[in-house]
Amino acid sequence: MFSYDAAGNPIEQPVPYVERVELAANTIAEADITMLVLVDEIDNPLWCTYGRRPNNAFFIGVDGRVILVQDWNNASEMEEAILRYLDHGGGQACCSPMRDAGARISLMHKLDG
Numbered sequence: 001m002f003s004y005d006a007a008g009n010p011i012e013q014p015v016p017y018v019e020r021v022e023l024a025a026n027t028i029a030e031a032d033i034t035m036l037v038l039v040d041e042i043d044n045p046l047w048c049t050y051g052r053r054p055n056n057a058f059f060i061g062v063d064g065r066v067i068l069v070q071d072w073n074n075a076s077e078m079e080e081a082i083l084r085y086l087d088h089g090g091g092q093a094c095c096s097p098m099r100d101a102g103a104r105i106s107l108m109h110k111l112d113g
Helices: 017-031 045-050 075-087
Strands: 002-004 010-012 037-039 057-060 066-070 109-111
Touching: 017 037, 057 075, 066 075
Parallel strands: none
Antiparallel strands: 002 010, 037 109, 057 066
């Protein structure tokens, strides 16, 4: 399975974890991403824990609780949820989590943008 870069060249899914991290780091640099990016382990335990969909998105609060789950990424809805979360002190009684899968982000490789 592969995706395409901006020039239309195929990008194959990395097999070793180190290649996955390198691909994420390159994407962060090329897309000028300024937020924290988590790189899942090669067998995708985070993705499998929260839901196996091709373009899902999750808003996870600082305490590890899931604030918003989207089956298909919707940027404007996500932005509204993040702003509401921040307006209420970063999760202090603002949002009832839609689902708390109990998983913590601990195994993931964190890359700062």
